[in-house]
Amino acid sequence: MSYLNQNLAEFNYLKHLVLLYGDGKNPWTKERLKYYVAHLCNDGKPDDWLFDSFLFINTKSTSGRDYVADINLGKSMSGEGDFFTICSPNPANKLDWENLLDFYFGEDGALSTLDETIKELSGVITPPQSLRNVVLTLPYPHITQKEFGILNPNGKILNFSVTGQNLTQATRSRLEAEIWFVERIVDLWSKARFSNINLLGLYWIFETVYRSWEIDDHFLLKELRKHINSRGLKFVWIPFYATYNFHLLENYKDYYFDIAFLQPNFLFYKNGKCIEKAVTVAKKTGAGIELEYYMDLDEPISIKNEKHLRFRKYLNAGVTHGYMTQSACAHFQGVDSLEKMYHHPDPIEREFYEDIYLFVKGTYQAKPYPPVPSGSYFIPRKRVAISIDLGGTRLRMGVVDALGKVIHYRQESTPKTRQEIIDRIVINVKEGLRFAKAEGFKVIGIGISTGGRVDFENGVIVDSTSLLPDWKEVPIKKIIEEQINIPVFVDHDGHCAALGERSFGKGKSSSNFISIVLGTGIAGGIYVAGKLLRGTSNFTSEIGHISVDPSGPKCSCGSYGCVELFSSGSGIERWAREKVLSGVQFGNVKDLSAKAIGDAARSGEIFAIDLLKSAGEKLGVAATGLVNVFNPDLIIISGSLVELPDIYFQAFEETLRRRAIRPTADKLEIVFSDFSQDAGVIGAAALVFGQIEYDGCQNNMEQPDNRGGADD
Numbered sequence: 001m002s003y004l005n006q007n008l009a010e011f012n013y014l015k016h017l018v019l020l021y022g023d024g025k026n027p028w029t030k031e032r033l034k035y036y037v038a039h040l041c042n043d044g045k046p047d048d049w050l051f052d053s054f055l056f057i058n059t060k061s062t063s064g065r066d067y068v069a070d071i072n073l074g075k076s077m078s079g080e081g082d083f084f085t086i087c088s089p090n091p092a093n094k095l096d097w098e099n100l101l102d103f104y105f106g107e108d109g110a111l112s113t114l115d116e117t118i119k120e121l122s123g124v125i126t127p128p129q130s131l132r133n134v135v136l137t138l139p140y141p142h143i144t145q146k147e148f149g150i151l152n153p154n155g156k157i158l159n160f161s162v163t164g165q166n167l168t169q170a171t172r173s174r175l176e177a178e179i180w181f182v183e184r185i186v187d188l189w190s191k192a193r194f195s196n197i198n199l200l201g202l203y204w205i206f207e208t209v210y211r212s213w214e215i216d217d218h219f220l221l222k223e224l225r226k227h228i229n230s231r232g233l234k235f236v237w238i239p240f241y242a243t244y245n246f247h248l249l250e251n252y253k254d255y256y257f258d259i260a261f262l263q264p265n266f267l268f269y270k271n272g273k274c275i276e277k278a279v280t281v282a283k284k285t286g287a288g289i290e291l292e293y294y295m296d297l298d299e300p301i302s303i304k305n306e307k308h309l310r311f312r313k314y315l316n317a318g319v320t321h322g323y324m325t326q327s328a329c330a331h332f333q334g335v336d337s338l339e340k341m342y343h344h345p346d347p348i349e350r351e352f353y354e355d356i357y358l359f360v361k362g363t364y365q366a367k368p369y370p371p372v373p374s375g376s377y378f379i380p381r382k383r384v385a386i387s388i389d390l391g392g393t394r395l396r397m398g399v400v401d402a403l404g405k406v407i408h409y410r411q412e413s414t415p416k417t418r419q420e421i422i423d424r425i426v427i428n429v430k431e432g433l434r435f436a437k438a439e440g441f442k443v444i445g446i447g448i449s450t451g452g453r454v455d456f457e458n459g460v461i462v463d464s465t466s467l468l469p470d471w472k473e474v475p476i477k478k479i480i481e482e483q484i485n486i487p488v489f490v491d492h493d494g495h496c497a498a499l500g501e502r503s504f505g506k507g508k509s510s511s512n513f514i515s516i517v518l519g520t521g522i523a524g525g526i527y528v529a530g531k532l533l534r535g536t537s538n539f540t541s542e543i544g545h546i547s548v549d550p551s552g553p554k555c556s557c558g559s560y561g562c563v564e565l566f567s568s569g570s571g572i573e574r575w576a577r578e579k580v581l582s583g584v585q586f587g588n589v590k591d592l593s594a595k596a597i598g599d600a601a602r603s604g605e606i607f608a609i610d611l612l613k614s615a616g617e618k619l620g621v622a623a624t625g626l627v628n629v630f631n632p633d634l635i636i637i638s639g640s641l642v643e644l645p646d647i648y649f650q651a652f653e654e655t656l657r658r659r660a661i662r663p664t665a666d667k668l669e670i671v672f673s674d675f676s677q678d679a680g681v682i683g684a685a686a687l688v689f690g691q692i693e694y695d696g697c698q699n700n701m702e703q704p705d706n707r708g709g710a711d712d
């Protein structure tokens with residue numbers, strides 16, 4: 001078997017059906033409906049159609065009486081065992097049912113508004129090839145309703161309960177009310193003469209089919225369906241994830257319904273169900289799949305992120321399990337979620353809006369979680385991070401937006417003493433705040449990218465190398481937060497650069513990459529399976545201190561022959577000086593900086609060419625070890641040394657490719673970062689956005705067993 005196929009002529013080419021929850025107090029307007037009918041560009045103009053089918057659902061009447069019954073699911077939400085219908089103590093009556101008809105068919109009702117919305121948009125977008133489908137909800141006939149109302153002048157007051165009558169009589173009364181309602185819909189529809197919508201069918205709002213000594217929904221549904229079909233309409237159902245319902249789904253087309261979508265119920269419950277299992281059942285029974293993506297913006301951030309994670313899985317599973325393009329899909333989205341996503345300042349929400357559009361169009365591609373902000377869509381109130389990049393030579397400050405764009409920048413020489421560095425960082429942060437305030441941006445955090453070993457949890461610089469000799473035991477997070485009431489995050493510069501690549505740069509498409517920053521020293525960051533390696537104490541990625549010559553010079557770290565002593569900016573200068581002192585002839589012995597050596601190599605100076613070639617080889621040797629151990633598919637090079645001549649990088653790559661284990665090296669790509677000098681400030685901003693936006697989720701990802709179900 002397969003899913004309920006999408007795009008079938010018998011269902012008027014139904015592909016993606018969106019559930020539109022409403023109530024009489026909040027009628028559907030063109031302004032609200034346009035977010036479902038069309039996709040909107042950044043400037044708010046429609047450029048394409050969105051959902052092809054619309055299901056209107058009201059759960060309560062304007063008087064507060066219930067159209068829908070609950071299922072007793074027990075405490076476990078397991079969908080196993082003893083569940084039954086819980087009818088409302090306040091059930092809707094005939095008047096409420098008529099109000100619902102009015103909600104659908106009234107002068108400014110949902111249907112004429114939808115028809116009008118599509119008509120107006122058809123003047124802007126090429127009209128769709130088939131009429132958009134509408135499905136209308138039938139209210140549930142509660143057995144607690146003893147006085148529903150009178151349906152025809154000589155009739156009696158309908159009683160849905162077994163009080164004073166037997167079950168057959170009660171069920172026939174319930175059926176009579178439903179058939180009356182169907183006939184009213186058929187009649188009102190034919191009179192309305194809508195030109196842009198097609199009445200595809202009617203929806204059974206109760207999520208299982210139940211029979212007991214006082215309820216017989218089996219009989220009711222079989223008879224009701226015959227009547228609905230006789231009017232050329234389809235009967236639609238979206239059952240809850242439950243073993244009992246799987247059994248009903250096996251025969252749903254024979255007995256009860258024409259169209260059914262299985263709700264995986266993956267989003268709502270702490271112990272979410274498994275999408276894979278729902279897919280298996282849907283395929284076995286010929287059902288469609290429902291996606292659930294309710295973005296309640298007021299919920300705590302950890303839950304919000306869990307919802308992001310789970311919705312991302314829904315979308316991704318649509319690709320891996322094929323339901324995006326093969327199966328008819330129902331989309332549960334709460335109330336006005338697409339409108340909220342479209343206008344949301346959080347780029348994650350905004351990105352979901354675009355992804356839903358791509359999903360409906362069938363061109364969405366699975367994305368890793370956490371999602372990375374991408375594209376250049378409009379973000380209403382711009383949120384920014386202030387970044388400090390403290391290197392051995394330069395102190396840089398940037399104001400960076402949520403898409404990784406540097407919108408304000410300044411740099412100065414790194415001061416010498418601990419106190420001077422602290423003072424200059426504070427002054428630069430205040431300058432960033434002043435700029436952000438003047439531009440009307442909201443500063444969500446301050447990120448500091450620094451050389452040295454960093455206690456990431458507490459924001460303390462623990463220790464440093466000779467490049468920043470006085471920079472140790474600095475509780476920089478505490479110092480700044482005491483002066484400025486904005487959260488501060490501090491990390492090693494190599495880590496920050498890797499975070500920046502992952503969020504905004506060439507690392508966006510790779511889960512296993514190594515970022516190497518070549519500056520005064522050499523730092524790096526290693527991503528494995530989409531996570532930055534931090535090790536026991538956050539002291540990972542000291543790539544500069546991989547020894548490439550055990551008998552080489554002593555390093556400030558205590559080891560000998562570290563690659564930083566040969567291949568970094570300071571290393572190239574040191575090595576050049578060592579060679580000059582040992583008697584090698586070189587024209588300009590006064591300036592032996594890496595930049596000067598690079599210039600000399602470009603002008604053909606043999607000494608400089610040889611030195612850079614050797615420096616590149618040493619770096620290649622160090623990287624070979626990393627590649628053999630971590631098996632990345634990508635190495636991203638950034639830092640000030642990217643300005644060096646090609647000879648250095650050719651020697652690096654040739655050495656690495658020659659030495660690394662064959663199958664590992666074959667799949668490896670080596671690229672330059674897009675960020676050059678900005679890698680540090682962009683990375684420090686990625687640190688801030690990552691901590692503030694994604695932190696709860698990353699924690700959740702580490703506990704798949706008790707949270708995410710088996711889909712992890």
Ligand SMILES: [Zn+2]
Nearest residue numbers: 545555557562
């Ligand atoms: Zn070292």
